[in-house]
Amino acid sequence: MQSKKSTIHRRKFLRNTAYAAGGIFILPRHVLGRGFTAPSDKLNIAGVGVGGRAETNLPKAYNNGSDNIAALCDVDDRRSVNARKMWANAPYYKDYRVMLEKEGKHIDAVMITTPDHMHAPIALAAMEMGKHVYVEKPLTHDIYEARMLTAAAKKYRVVTQMGNQGASGDDIRLIQTWLQEGLLGDVHTVHVWTNRPTWPQGIASPTGQFAVPAELDWNLWLGTAPQRDYNPAYLPAIWRGWVDYGSGSLGDMGCHFIDSPYLALQLGYPVSAETSIGSVYKGYFQEVINVEGFPPSAKTYIHFPQRGSMVPVKMIWYDGGILPERPEELLPDEEMSKVDGGMIFEGTKGKLMAGKFGANATLLPTSLMKDRVLPRSKIALVEGGTEGHQQQWVKACKQGYGAYTSSDFALAGPLTETVLMGNLAVRSYQYSETNSKGEKIFPGRKKLLWDGEKMEVTNFAPANQFVKRTYRTY
Amino acid sequence: MKLNKSRRDFIKSSSLATAGFFIVPRHVLGRGFVAPSDKLNIAGIGAGGKGESDLFEFSKSPNANIAFLCDVDDRQIAKSLSRFPKAKRYYDFREMLSKEHKNIDAVSVSTPDNCHAVAALAAMELGKHVYVQKPLTHDIYEARLLTESANRYKVVTQMGNQGSSGDGVRTMQEWYNAGIIGDATEIKIWTNRPVWPQGMGTPKGKDLVPAELKWDLWLGPAQEAEYHKEYVPFSWRGFWAFGTGALGDMGCHLIDPAFKTVGLGHPTAVQCSQVAIFEKQWTPDYFPESCPAASSVILNFPGHEGKPPVTMHWMDGGIIPERPEELGADEQFGDGEGGGVLIIGTKGKIMCGTYGSNPKLLPTSRNQEVHVPQTLARVPEGHYVQWVNACLAGYGRKELSSPFNYAGPLTETILMGNLALRSWNIRNEKTSTNGRSQFSYPGRKKLLWDSVNMKITNFDEANQFVKREYRKGW
Numbered sequence: 001m002q003s004k005k006s007t008i009h010r011r012k013f014l015r016n017t018a019y020a021a022g023g024i025f026i027l028p029r030h031v032l033g034r035g036f037t038a039p040s041d042k043l044n045i046a047g048v049g050v051g052g053r054a055e056t057n058l059p060k061a062y063n064n065g066s067d068n069i070a071a072l073c074d075v076d077d078r079r080s081v082n083a084r085k086m087w088a089n090a091p092y093y094k095d096y097r098v099m100l101e102k103e104g105k106h107i108d109a110v111m112i113t114t115p116d117h118m119h120a121p122i123a124l125a126a127m128e129m130g131k132h133v134y135v136e137k138p139l140t141h142d143i144y145e146a147r148m149l150t151a152a153a154k155k156y157r158v159v160t161q162m163g164n165q166g167a168s169g170d171d172i173r174l175i176q177t178w179l180q181e182g183l184l185g186d187v188h189t190v191h192v193w194t195n196r197p198t199w200p201q202g203i204a205s206p207t208g209q210f211a212v213p214a215e216l217d218w219n220l221w222l223g224t225a226p227q228r229d230y231n232p233a234y235l236p237a238i239w240r241g242w243v244d245y246g247s248g249s250l251g252d253m254g255c256h257f258i259d260s261p262y263l264a265l266q267l268g269y270p271v272s273a274e275t276s277i278g279s280v281y282k283g284y285f286q287e288v289i290n291v292e293g294f295p296p297s298a299k300t301y302i303h304f305p306q307r308g309s310m311v312p313v314k315m316i317w318y319d320g321g322i323l324p325e326r327p328e329e330l331l332p333d334e335e336m337s338k339v340d341g342g343m344i345f346e347g348t349k350g351k352l353m354a355g356k357f358g359a360n361a362t363l364l365p366t367s368l369m370k371d372r373v374l375p376r377s378k379i380a381l382v383e384g385g386t387e388g389h390q391q392q393w394v395k396a397c398k399q400g401y402g403a404y405t406s407s408d409f410a411l412a413g414p415l416t417e418t419v420l421m422g423n424l425a426v427r428s429y430q431y432s433e434t435n436s437k438g439e440k441i442f443p444g445r446k447k448l449l450w451d452g453e454k455m456e457v458t459n460f461a462p463a464n465q466f467v468k469r470t471y472r473t474y
Numbered sequence: 475m476k477l478n479k480s481r482r483d484f485i486k487s488s489s490l491a492t493a494g495f496f497i498v499p500r501h502v503l504g505r506g507f508v509a510p511s512d513k514l515n516i517a518g519i520g521a522g523g524k525g526e527s528d529l530f531e532f533s534k535s536p537n538a539n540i541a542f543l544c545d546v547d548d549r550q551i552a553k554s555l556s557r558f559p560k561a562k563r564y565y566d567f568r569e570m571l572s573k574e575h576k577n578i579d580a581v582s583v584s585t586p587d588n589c590h591a592v593a594a595l596a597a598m599e600l601g602k603h604v605y606v607q608k609p610l611t612h613d614i615y616e617a618r619l620l621t622e623s624a625n626r627y628k629v630v631t632q633m634g635n636q637g638s639s640g641d642g643v644r645t646m647q648e649w650y651n652a653g654i655i656g657d658a659t660e661i662k663i664w665t666n667r668p669v670w671p672q673g674m675g676t677p678k679g680k681d682l683v684p685a686e687l688k689w690d691l692w693l694g695p696a697q698e699a700e701y702h703k704e705y706v707p708f709s710w711r712g713f714w715a716f717g718t719g720a721l722g723d724m725g726c727h728l729i730d731p732a733f734k735t736v737g738l739g740h741p742t743a744v745q746c747s748q749v750a751i752f753e754k755q756w757t758p759d760y761f762p763e764s765c766p767a768a769s770s771v772i773l774n775f776p777g778h779e780g781k782p783p784v785t786m787h788w789m790d791g792g793i794i795p796e797r798p799e800e801l802g803a804d805e806q807f808g809d810g811e812g813g814g815v816l817i818i819g820t821k822g823k824i825m826c827g828t829y830g831s832n833p834k835l836l837p838t839s840r841n842q843e844v845h846v847p848q849t850l851a852r853v854p855e856g857h858y859v860q861w862v863n864a865c866l867a868g869y870g871r872k873e874l875s876s877p878f879n880y881a882g883p884l885t886e887t888i889l890m891g892n893l894a895l896r897s898w899n900i901r902n903e904k905t906s907t908n909g910r911s912q913f914s915y916p917g918r919k920k921l922l923w924d925s926v927n928m929k930i931t932n933f934d935e936a937n938q939f940v941k942r943e944y945r946k947g948w
Contacts, residue, residue: 199755238755278749278768279792284670284708297749297768299793322793323747325772325785332743332920332932446804447797459803 043397044070046107046131048096048122049114051079052236053136057111057163058083060390061134067394071103077215079236094217096122104129109397111390112136113163115235115245118223120145121471127152127160132397134390136163137255138247139409139416143455144468146420150413157401162412164255165389166357168382172260175345175358177378179264183363184347186311190261191324193317194341194356196249201241201320202280202296204288206233224471241293247423248294249319253356254419257341258315259407260358262415265313267304269452270418273425275300276445278320291430296320300422301447317422327351329364357386382406421450428463514865515579517542517602519567519593522550523707524607525584528634529554531858532582532605538862541577544570548686550707565688567593575600580865583607584634588716589694591616592948598623603630603865605858608726609718610878610885614928615941617889621882628869632861633881635726637829639857643731644850646817646824646833650735652846654835656821658736661786662795665724665813665828672712672719672791673751673767675759677702695944712765718892719765720790724813724828725888729788730876731830732815733884736784740925741887743774746894749791762899767791771891782820788891798823800836886925894921897936 047058050072062069069087073096074080084092093099100110109132112122120140123133127149139162140146153160166172179187212218212230221235222228225244240246261267278297280288297320304313318324326336327344329351336342337355344364345352351364362369382388389406396403407415428444435441449459457463514537518529521543532538544564545551555563564570571578581597582605583590591611594604598620610633611617624631637643649655680700683689689701696715711717732738748766751759768791775784789795795816797807800823808814809827817824823836835841853860857875864872876884897917904912922931930936 195750198750198752198758200752274797276794277792279666279669280767281669281671287669295792296751297793301796316796318747320768321748321750322768322770325787326745326920330920332922334919449803 041398043067043394044106044108045394046071046073046099046103046110046126047083048073048099048110048112049079049118049136050074050083051076051081052113053163054111054113055082057113057134057136057390059086060387061111061394062087063391063394070107071099073099075217075220076213076235078213095220097125100125100129107131109133109159109394114223115221115239116247116251117141117225117245117469120149121224123149124152127156127158130156130158132159132393134161134163134393135412137412137416138162138251138419139255139412140420141245141247141251142467142469143417143420143424146413146416147455150409153409153413159393159397159399159401159403159405160409160412161389161393161396161405162255162407162409162416163389164259164407164412164415165386166256167259167263167407167411168384168389168392169357169359169386170377170381171354171358171361172263173377173379173381175260175352175354175361176264177375178352178361179345179347180378181375183350183374184345184352185349187261187265187345187347188311188313189346190265190313190315191318191344191346192254192257192261192315192341193323193343194249194253194257194319195321195339196253196341197241197294197296197320199238199241201248201294202278202288202290203241203293204290205242205292206231219474222472223474224469226472243292243294243427246294247420248298248426250298250300250317250419250422250426253319253341254317254422255412255415256356257343258317258419259415260343260354261313261315261345262418263411265304265310266307267313267315267418268307268414269304270302270315270421270450271305271452272303272447272449273300273421274447275422275425275429277426277429278322289430289432291427294423295426295430297322298422298426300425302418302421302425315418327353327364331365334366417452424448424457424463424466427466428457428460431462512866513537513539514603514862515539515541515577516582516862517544517570517574517578517580517597518554518561518582518584519544519570519597520550520583520585520589520607521545521554522547522552523584524634525550525582526554526557528582528584528605528607528858530557531856532862533558535855535859535862537866538859542570542574546688546691547706549684566691568596571596571600571602575602578602580604580630580862585694586692586710586716587612587718587722588696588710591620592695592944594620595623598627598629598631601627601629603861603869605632605634605861606881607634608881608885609633609722609888610726610881611889612718612722613940613942614886614889614893617882617885618928621878624878624882630861630865630867630869630872630874631878631881632857632864632874633726633876633878633885634857635730635829635876635881635884636857637727637831638730638734638875639853639860640830641852642826642830642833643734644848644852646731646735646826646830648846648849649824649833649835649844650817650819651849654822654844654846655817655819655824657781658732658784658817658819659782660818661732661736661784662789662816662818663728663732663786663814664789664794664808665720665728666792666811667720667724667790667813668712668765668767670709670712671767672765673749673761674712674764675761676713676763677704693945695942695948697943697945714763714765714892714896717765718889719895720769721771721788721888721891721895724790725788725891726881726884727828728813728815729786729888730884731826731833732786732817733887734880735817735824738775738784738786738887739778739883740775741773741786741890741923742776742925743920743922744771744890744894745920746771746891746898748895748898760899760901762896765892766895768793769891769895771894773887773890786887798825798836801825802838805838890923893930893936893939896939897921897930897933900935 110126277295580603749768826833
């Protein structure tokens with residue numbers, strides 16, 4: 001199973017990723033071909049970013065050899081050690097652009113597990129070649145990219161999946177059923193929280209000069225991000241806390257926690273966002289706001305409008321340790337979900353509490369769980385549940401465009417936009433200007449109004465710089 | 475837990491008897507304010523920083539005489555000494571009270587929080603009127619004790635939350651009493667403090683005690699600790715051994731207007747959450763001796779006399795409540811940067827800043843429509859002179875803005891939040907399966923408070939924070 005054609009030029013792609021006006025998506029799908037052959041054939045999968053989380057994603061897609069890992073790509077030889085050992089015959093690249101160009105004919109699908117800032121450029125390049133894509137969460141690093149990938153999935157008719165495996169779980173389907181059955185009445189408020197960041201945030205940017213390790217191609221690691229000297233403080237994993245590469249705890253966990261309410265309540269584009277963040281002081285009255293990093297904690301309100309017969313929803317996100325108020329129906333000694341986070345739905349007829357991926361969905365008060373016969377999920381379950389998320393995508397790739405995946409970009413794109421809307425609010429909150437008196441002011445500390453169709457904050461222009469990044473040419 | 479019934483009991487319990495102080499009963503001493511002049515002879519305990527400005531404020535009254543100055547630190551007292559050259563100086567308030575009680579009418583206490591109660595009580599037992607900085611005390615038991623002592627010894631008392639003498643809180647009371655916002659159900663209060671580092675470990679190592687400082691006296695009833703320059707003169711606020719965090723610092727200024735307006739008493743339950751600190755990935759730091767960098771505290775007050783229950787939500791360290799819908803996008807919320815109060819009633823909302831400043835009905839257009847007659851007397855002489863005049867008039871003769879029978883319950887409420895924050899950090903090690911320590915946090919729930927018996931009824935370990943153990947000799 002191979003793409004018939006792989007005509008895209010790297011040069012052309014580079015132009016595309018610079019977002020020249022109207023310059024994206026220039027290769028029509030019918031030129032590229034679908035690359036779809038008999039379903040009995042193995043899917044040839046390339047991995048871009050093959051360490052860390054990819055060490056789960058790739059083996060699950062590989063499924064003990066039921067499909068092929070056809071190519072591997074990582075900018076860091078240390079991170080790719082295990083993958084290269086496991087698939088010793090797969091050609092290995094450092095630059096995904098080279099890999100796509102050289103291996104385009106031999107691959108059908110691409111799994112992307114890089115730092116957040118590279119998700120979109122890689123995914124788009126693959127999609128433009130007609131490759132199916134599995135992209136880790138959050139789908140993209142900025143809102144514009146999420147919109148673009150969502151459109152690209154349709155345009156290129158490729159099978160897509162974001163790596164929020166909870167979307168394939170039984171629990172999210174149960175919550176969806178309960179809400180559809182009206183157990184909570186009209187849901188107007190959703191609280192969602194995570195204990196992350198479980199790494200340092202709100203810290204000063206790293207300093208010092210360091211030699212780039214021989215195994216790492218720093219220029220490629222930076223990719224589209226602004227030029228910056230190598231520093232070991234950024235990798236691996238810890239890039240999450242820095243705005244040029246990661247998307248904070250919202251980007252990390254938002255897709256896992258927000259997807260249940262997002263799906264069940266069909267939230268769509270938000271209309272506004274408002275936040276406040278945990279402050280950091282290095283001395284008496286010496287506040288530090290490092291706009292290069294995400295804060296240690298945040299509480300963010302995201303508002304959704306009326307959707308058909310569904311009432312407007314206020315979603316409140318909490319991270320870094322701050323929690324919502326315990327529902328009054330929850331008894332004083334009862335646990336409010338697990339330590340890593342949770343969610344609470346508030347409707348006109350009741351409340352529902354659940355953990356990550358919507359696990360352990362519980363009506364409140366918890367005594368209701370004993371007293372009532374509750375509906376079972378009416379939505380078809382995914383084989384393997386959350387653990388079957390990657391295989392679901394592999395099988396869908398083989399069936400071709402239109403086959404169901406739990407978190408295709410039509411859903412994952414707007415979900416990611418919502419997550420990134422929170423980050424837009426956080427970055428606007430950190431944004432400062434100096435007024436005519438020489439004082440530092442924070443004009444973005446207000447309720448930001450969002451025009452979802454136009455992708456524009458309408459009442460605070462500087463916020464729009466966070467909608468879309470400028471890519472570095474590299 | 476019962477309060478000591480007699481002064482003699484207290485003397486025994488506080489070990490002061492062994493030191494030989496306070497053996498002369500109050501009725502033998504008399505009030506101690508006699509001619510040559512009608513001036514109130516004030517002794518200041520803690521004469522630097524806020525103590526310095528407090529004494530200066532008293533001295534603006536022609537009826538006040540700053541007669542004695544007591545401070546454990548020569549640097550802190552320097553300015554007061556030069557301002558009041560005739561005042562006799564002491565280091566140890568116990569010695570001062572013992573030797574000078576006949577020449578003292580009233581005492582102002584402006585030490586770090588951990589010494590408020592011992593100094594105030596010693597003075598009250600001698601029949602001295604007292605002015606005590608906020609928060610009134612360091613623990614709940616002390617607040618209850620001082621409240622009862624004020625009645626028992628019939629002395630004039632005032633806590634140093636000077637905003638309680640402002641016009642703002644009176645305006646709010648008039649609005650509320652006139653039913654303009656109906657019955658309060660929710661109160662949201664926030665401060666940007668701590669505006670100094672919190673949520674870190676106690677300072678490492680020890681420093682040489684400066685020649686100007688009597689460290690043992692500075693510690694007072696606190697447990698033995700090595701001197702570190704970090705603590706003095708200000709950062710003790712961020713450590714539970716000495717201070718009471720952002721809540722203790724600003725709670726009396728911010729909670730006061732709502733507490734008074736709505737007429738709150740003792741809470742019945744408290745819950746909290748706080749920002750986690752990560753200096754390394756995945757391993758949360760654990761600093762139970764330090765107040766948190768940011769927190770959220772929710773207190774429940776029961777309904778009474780047909781009034782609904784009230785939920786009070788306190789936020790500090792940068793996290794703020796959602797802007798009320800009625801507030802225009804560009805209107806200032808509370809103080810803007812510093813903090814604020816929002817009282818939500820069944821028929822409307824009142825907002826104000828710290829100290830009850832700039833009270834406003836929401837939407838702010840309501841302020842033009844609503845006219846409530848002024849029924850409460852203002853305090854043109856201000857908070858300090860009000861106390862001076864009341865002392866001269868004698869117990870029970872003049873109204874005070876923050877006497878202990880009001881300030882005591884207010885302080886207990888604030889310290890209730892701290893009790894929750896400290897209970898949050900109680901952890902038990904669980905059996906580890908993988909060699910790594912795992913912990914459970916049994917205090918992370920809704921704590922139920924029996925205010926009559928001063929006891930948390932569903933988590934006994936929390937009760938260690940109701941009453942401290944004083945250092946031997948105190």
